[in-house]
Amino acid sequence: MKEVTRRGFLVTAGALAAGGGVAALVEAGVLPGRERAARALGRCGELPAPPPRPPGPVEEHTLRAGGETVRAVIGRPPGARPGPPLPVAVLLHGGGGNARTPFDVYAIQNYLADAVAEGTPPFAVASVDRWFLDGLVTDRLLPFLADRGLATGRFGLLGWSMGGDGALRLAAEQGRARVAAVVATSPAVDDTDARSYARRLTGIPVWAGCGDHDSFAEPTEELLATLRDAGERPQGGIYPGCHDAAFRRRMLPRQLPFLGHRLAGGTDD
Structure with missing residues (x-):
C-alpha cells in the first residue's frame, strides 16, 4: 500500500466526515480495490464502437x-x-x-x-x-x-x-x-x-x-x-x-x- 501523506489523510478524513465512508478511502487510493470501486460506480467507460470505415485484409x-x-x-x-x-x-x-x-x-x-x-x-x-x-x-x-x-x-x-x-x-x-x-x-x-x-x-x-x-x-x-x-x-x-x-x-x-x-x-x- 502506498504511503499516505498528511494532506491525503486530511482529505480522506474529510470525505469520511461527509459520509463517503470506505468508498472514499478506496477512491483516494488509501485502501486497495480502487479499480473495482471505479467499475462498480461506472467510471471505467463503455467499450467504444470501432470506426465504421471498412478494414483491410x-x-x-x-x-x-x-x-x-x-x-x-x-x-x-x-x-x-x-x-x-x-x-x-x-x-x-x-x-x-x-x-x-x-x-x-x-x-x-x-x-x-x-x-x-x-x-x-x-x-x-x-x-x-x-x-x-x-x-x-x-x-x-x-x-x-x-x-x-x-x-x-x-x-x-x-x-x-x-x-x-x-x-x-x-x-x-x-x-x-x-x-x-x-x-x-x-x-x-x-x-x-x-x-x-x-x-x-x-x-x-x-x-x-x-x-x-x-x-x-x-x-x-x-x-x-x-x-x-x-x-x-x-x-x-x-x-x-x-x-x-x-x-x-x-x-x-x-x-x-x-x-x-x-x-x-x-x-x-
Missing part, C-alpha cells in the same frame, strides 16, 4: 515454433498497392490473449484503416500466439513477415498489459537499430521495471499510457518521468479509464498515428 497463418504450432495474424490497411514493402508493427497480447485478440477484441484492423485514411503513413500489424516463447518474435515471426512481403529491418511494437511489459522489454533488448517505436498500454510493470526499461530505451520513441483507475498507473508515470529525466520526449500519459478493453480501444486513435509516422521515418508532432 486480415490473414491467419500457422507457424512452427520449438515443436509447437502457433497462429500468426497479419492485418494490412485497405487498398495497399504494390510498391516498397510496408513496415510492420508487432502486437503483443496480454495474459489470457492470443494472436486473434488485437483483431477480435480491439478491432485494430478498423482503427488502422481509419488512421491511414486520415493521413497516417500506411503500415501492417501482426500478432502471434504466445509471443513470450523464447525467440518467437525475433527468430520466427519477423522472418516469416519478411517472407510475406513486409519490411522488418526496423519494426514497431505495441503491447497491452503483460504484452506492454513485453513490448518495453523487447524494445530495450533490440535497441533503436531495430525498433522504430514502442507503444505500451497499461503495461504490467512495477516501479523498478519501469525505471530499468526507461534507462535502456534511449533513442527509441515511446508512447506509454494507462487508465487513472488502473493499478499500473503509477509505474507508467514512473516510466514516463524517468524517460523525461534522461532527455527523452515520450508521449502518452494517464487518462480516464481502467485495465480493460474499453480503455485500450480508446487509446488506439492516439497510438496508431504515433507508430505509423515513426515507422515511416518521421514524427507526428
Whole structure:
C-alpha cells in the first residue's frame, strides 16, 4: 500500500466526515480495490464502437515454433498497392490473449484503416500466439513477415498489459537499430521495471499510457518521468479509464498515428 501523506489523510478524513465512508478511502487510493470501486460506480467507460470505415485484409497463418504450432495474424490497411514493402508493427497480447485478440477484441484492423485514411503513413500489424516463447518474435515471426512481403529491418511494437511489459522489454533488448517505436498500454510493470526499461530505451520513441483507475498507473508515470529525466520526449500519459478493453480501444486513435509516422521515418508532432 502506498504511503499516505498528511494532506491525503486530511482529505480522506474529510470525505469520511461527509459520509463517503470506505468508498472514499478506496477512491483516494488509501485502501486497495480502487479499480473495482471505479467499475462498480461506472467510471471505467463503455467499450467504444470501432470506426465504421471498412478494414483491410486480415490473414491467419500457422507457424512452427520449438515443436509447437502457433497462429500468426497479419492485418494490412485497405487498398495497399504494390510498391516498397510496408513496415510492420508487432502486437503483443496480454495474459489470457492470443494472436486473434488485437483483431477480435480491439478491432485494430478498423482503427488502422481509419488512421491511414486520415493521413497516417500506411503500415501492417501482426500478432502471434504466445509471443513470450523464447525467440518467437525475433527468430520466427519477423522472418516469416519478411517472407510475406513486409519490411522488418526496423519494426514497431505495441503491447497491452503483460504484452506492454513485453513490448518495453523487447524494445530495450533490440535497441533503436531495430525498433522504430514502442507503444505500451497499461503495461504490467512495477516501479523498478519501469525505471530499468526507461534507462535502456534511449533513442527509441515511446508512447506509454494507462487508465487513472488502473493499478499500473503509477509505474507508467514512473516510466514516463524517468524517460523525461534522461532527455527523452515520450508521449502518452494517464487518462480516464481502467485495465480493460474499453480503455485500450480508446487509446488506439492516439497510438496508431504515433507508430505509423515513426515507422515511416518521421514524427507526428
